[in-house]
Amino acid sequence: MKMYRSLVYREWRLSRGHYILMTILFLLTETVFILPVLVEKQSLLEMTAEELRETKVSIAVVALFLAAIGGFIAGMNNRVHKADIASGWKRYSYALPPTAKQRAASDLMMKLIMIAFFAAFILCYAAAAKAIVGGKIIGSTISAYLIISSIALVFDTIYCGILLMANSKNDLKKFGIIASAAGVALFFILTHFPIKIGSGKKISIADRLFNIIDTMNKGYFILISAAVFVLICALYYIVMWRSYERREA
Template sequence: MRMYRSLIFRSFRMKRVRNRLFIFLILLLDAFFSLMSLVFSDDPSKIKDNVMMFCVFSFMLAMLCGMIAGANNGVYRMDANTGWNQYIRVLPPTPLQQAVADLLIKLIYILIYGTIIMVYADFSDDHTGLHLMSYVMNIFLFFATIFVIIDTVYCFVVMFSKNRSQLEIMGLSAIVCGVIIIIKLCKLIGNIRMYSPVPPDHPLYGSSYYIFASYVGSGKVTAVAVSSFVISLGLYFLTLWRMHERREP
């Protein structure tokens, strides 16, 4: 356990400026969006506009939190540049222990930003009554999953590239493939039929933003988000384990 703590502490210490900056910016946005919920109006003539505003704000905040939590933190590149990858070969941590430490670091990031987005959603729900918790958390999980997969692909590319030019070519190819996949997913989502969860006499009937939020917050989408998230973490762990093994003498 002490070894895991040392590896985790080292990673967070190396990126402490980045971590503090991102957390500060997210908390600033969180506070701003939370204050907006205090002026939420129940006026039927304005409720659709208010719902649109909170759905967009919540989407933006959940997206940013998921992106930051799942993205590569840049430690591996720093290790490659400083020669740490060669030095750690003679140290006690095994490839499995290094992979477990990397996975724990990723989970800590996800826990921190997931807690921030949950506090925001809970505060907004109390003051607006929109019940966006599932909507916000599913978006967070989806974007965290996407960026964990991107990080996994990056590690995979680094593992098989033999020089800097090959790394750049393979990295560019991975980015192009990722963009194509995201475009295909967006088209697939756009073809999904969504129905209003409220009766025709409800003030929110016909609000496309509320319909979208209700669909994303549904149980089926939650099951897909959670399962995709777990699978992505499993792939991330296996890729890192294999990557650390390849560095062994």
């Protein structure tokens, strides 16, 4: 266990500037979005049933937006591997005691720590919004966070899997370009994937959002999101493990 603590601590020391900056930016964003919730609290009693419903949907959408930002930040690449290759640490690390599996596990631990860290902030917002406005917020927020974290992890898995093929600074640029291109290709595929929502009937945007949020709040949807997240974490571990296997330069 001491080995894992050392590896996680090393990665934290190298990436703390990145995560601190991301945390500050996220908290500023969350603060901006929590203000309307506090303002709406004063006028809830004066709203009609339809206005109250639309307000709840709006707050839930904001929670989903924050979940998307937090999930992306937590799952995104922290640039430690790129720095390790550029500095020559990757090749030097082959002579160190940690095995490929241990290093892959420590990478996954760091990811999970940051995912849990940002999840705490997001759930605080969702809980506060639910307490003030009410509505179905927490379940859909959890689902959205798990989904976006999984997508971000997929991007990072592909990026690191390709980037770690480089063993020297000379290789870094070539594999960095390939890894970035793969990420862009995946983004294009995801954004152009055909998704049909609803039955084709003309409904208002508020109703459509309400239906989406209602679905994401259901227990089965949360379980599916969690299962996908676990599978992606396993994939991340396997790819990192295989990538850390020693390659002769």
